[in-house]
Amino acid sequence: MVNMIETMQDNACGLCCTKLEGFGVSIGKTEILRDINIHIHCGELTALIGPNGGGKSTLLKAILGEIPHTGAIKFLDASEQKSRKPIVGYVPQRLDFDQGAPVSVMDLFAASLSTRPVCLGYSRKLRERAAASLAHVQADHLLKRRLGDLSGGEMQRVLLALALDPVPDLLLMDEPVSGVDARGKELFYQLVSNLRRQYDLSIILVSHDLDMVARYADRIVLLNQTVLCTGAPVEVLTNEKLLKAYGQIYCESTVQNQLQPNIAGGVPA
Amino acid sequence: MEFWYAFVNQFIPFAWASHEFMKNALLAVLLVGPMFAIMGTMVVNNKMAFYSDTIGHSSLTGIAIGVLLGFQDPLWIMLIFSVVLAVAISILKLITTSSTDTVIGSVSAIMVALGIVLLSRGGGFAKFSRFLIGDILSITPGEVLLLAIALGGVLLLWSIMFNRFLLISVNQSIALSRGIPVRLVEILFCVATAIVVTISIQWVGILIINAFLILPAAAARNVTGNMMHYHIVAVLITIFSGVAGLLLSYYWATATGATIVLITALFYLATLFMKPRLA
Numbered sequence: 264m265v266n267m268i269e270t271m272q273d274n275a276c277g278l279c280c281t282k283l284e285g286f287g288v289s290i291g292k293t294e295i296l297r298d299i300n301i302h303i304h305c306g307e308l309t310a311l312i313g314p315n316g317g318g319k320s321t322l323l324k325a326i327l328g329e330i331p332h333t334g335a336i337k338f339l340d341a342s343e344q345k346s347r348k349p350i351v352g353y354v355p356q357r358l359d360f361d362q363g364a365p366v367s368v369m370d371l372f373a374a375s376l377s378t379r380p381v382c383l384g385y386s387r388k389l390r391e392r393a394a395a396s397l398a399h400v401q402a403d404h405l406l407k408r409r410l411g412d413l414s415g416g417e418m419q420r421v422l423l424a425l426a427l428d429p430v431p432d433l434l435l436m437d438e439p440v441s442g443v444d445a446r447g448k449e450l451f452y453q454l455v456s457n458l459r460r461q462y463d464l465s466i467i468l469v470s471h472d473l474d475m476v477a478r479y480a481d482r483i484v485l486l487n488q489t490v491l492c493t494g495a496p497v498e499v500l501t502n503e504k505l506l507k508a509y510g511q512i513y514c515e516s517t518v519q520n521q522l523q524p525n526i527a528g529g530v531p532a
Numbered sequence: 533m534e535f536w537y538a539f540v541n542q543f544i545p546f547a548w549a550s551h552e553f554m555k556n557a558l559l560a561v562l563l564v565g566p567m568f569a570i571m572g573t574m575v576v577n578n579k580m581a582f583y584s585d586t587i588g589h590s591s592l593t594g595i596a597i598g599v600l601l602g603f604q605d606p607l608w609i610m611l612i613f614s615v616v617l618a619v620a621i622s623i624l625k626l627i628t629t630s631s632t633d634t635v636i637g638s639v640s641a642i643m644v645a646l647g648i649v650l651l652s653r654g655g656g657f658a659k660f661s662r663f664l665i666g667d668i669l670s671i672t673p674g675e676v677l678l679l680a681i682a683l684g685g686v687l688l689l690w691s692i693m694f695n696r697f698l699l700i701s702v703n704q705s706i707a708l709s710r711g712i713p714v715r716l717v718e719i720l721f722c723v724a725t726a727i728v729v730t731i732s733i734q735w736v737g738i739l740i741i742n743a744f745l746i747l748p749a750a751a752a753r754n755v756t757g758n759m760m761h762y763h764i765v766a767v768l769i770t771i772f773s774g775v776a777g778l779l780l781s782y783y784w785a786t787a788t789g790a791t792i793v794l795i796t797a798l799f800y801l802a803t804l805f806m807k808p809r810l811a
Contacts, residue, residue, distance in 0.1 A: 359703070409757045
């Protein structure tokens with residue numbers, strides 16, 4: 264396991280930061296996101312918060328390439344050069360799939376990691392690799408289970424393990440633990456927080472759990488069509504007004520004064 | 533073919549197997565069955581039952597176009613037509629905001645109507661009813677060879693693309709994050725389904741071909757927990773139903789395709805009650 268982590272760190276060194284510049288998304292005539300400028304550092308957990316319909320999931324999907332976007336997304340290495348295409352891991356909000364499908368956890372891993380058709384079975388090596396990945400999130404006992412038989416928390420851990428193999432440069436998580444109980448949430452955040460340090464991951468996490476975010480995120484971005492404000496959790500979340508305005512719209516000027524760094528985006532009149 | 537005939541004579545010394553048309557049909561069933569079982573597993577996983585149904589029904593229009601163009605055997609025109617239609621439906625799904633159900637339902641109804649209008653011109657629809665019911669007993673060795681090639685094609689496609697199909701069927705965003713060109717792969721799968729359905733339609737019949745595609749997989753998924761078992765059970769069900777249906781239809785003098793489908797349906801009902809988990 265230690266070896267694994269070391270090689271992963273070597274691999275992960277390629278990407279140093281991810282920059283979104285003038286990023287925007289329109290679907291049809293509806294402008295969902297505009298003028299997004301975010302700088303995501305390696306080894307940092309960036310939490311996206313904001314009201315429903317504010318474009319958080321859309322932003323992730325646009326970064327993923329599922330939805331077309333305007334503006335630029337740049338993956339840079341340490342010397343600010345364009346790096347190779349990064350490995351992206353994605354953990355969806357909840358897996359919207361056919362509960363009756365006879366897909367086992369092992370099937371899912373094998374389909375992602377190899378080209379040998381899963382319907383012909385899998386090699387011992389692959390099984391061990393999948394088990395090791397799952398052990399990482401304390402889920403190795405789930406290897407042979409059907410996806411449809413997993414509980415919400417189990418499923419999210421499996422999806423996290425999948426997103427981490429191979430170790431990504433950028434990990435995108437869309438409300439990964441919505442609907443999971445408090446203990447499950449705590450475990451999940453601890454896990455993610457440790458992984459970030461171990462692997463030097465850039466993580467973008469969409470979340471509504473402000474208390475979890477307050478404890479585990481390095482940076483918070485408040486998003487509603489554009490970036491309303493960004494800063495350390497202490498700065499963003501200790502502000503009563505901001506908390507009240509969550510779901511409202513913007514950081515008022517008083518908030519801006521307290522938040523020294525990175526205030527971006529136009530403030531609507 | 534000679535080898536097959538000798539094989540049947542040697543190992544299946546029954547009266548029914550002495551007819552050449554039964555030997556052809558038996559081989560055809562053994563080829564079509566696994567092909568449909570394999571394809572069906574993914575069609576069901578992708579919730580594409582309605583889509584494959586539409587491709588089947590739309591082949592009426594394919595036949596009509598072939599007949600209008602003066603072809604005795606409209607298979608090639610049907611194939612081209614169904615591939616074009618498959619791509620068209622895929623694109624239509626992408627650009628329209630209506631639900632997939634609505635898009636596919638409309639296409640299906642329009643194509644059936646168009647096919648009936650064209651084929652019934654001058655009152656000659658009756659001679660095309662063989663396409664509706666299917667007639668596997670009339671299959672020729674050349675056509676059996678075509679089925680064998682199609683089965684080979686499906687196996688090849690599965691060996692190259694299966695894992696990608698599977699990942700997309702589980703979650704498109706995850707598939708995309710792993711660098712799979714989701715839209716292209718989806719279109720490839722739609723086209724492959726269209727080809728398999730169209731090639732087999734005159735032997736199985738337009739009215740029931742979808743049941744033949746869907747039921748084995750639907751039955752298999754009731755009792756299996758991973759992809760390997762899913763495929764094995766689905767293939768076994770189609771082989772058993774295929775052979776049993778062929779024999780029963782021979783003795784009962786019924787349409788073969790429909791008889792096979794009824795036996796597959798029995799499997800489906802049985803597995804429904806055997807279902808190990810109530811998920």
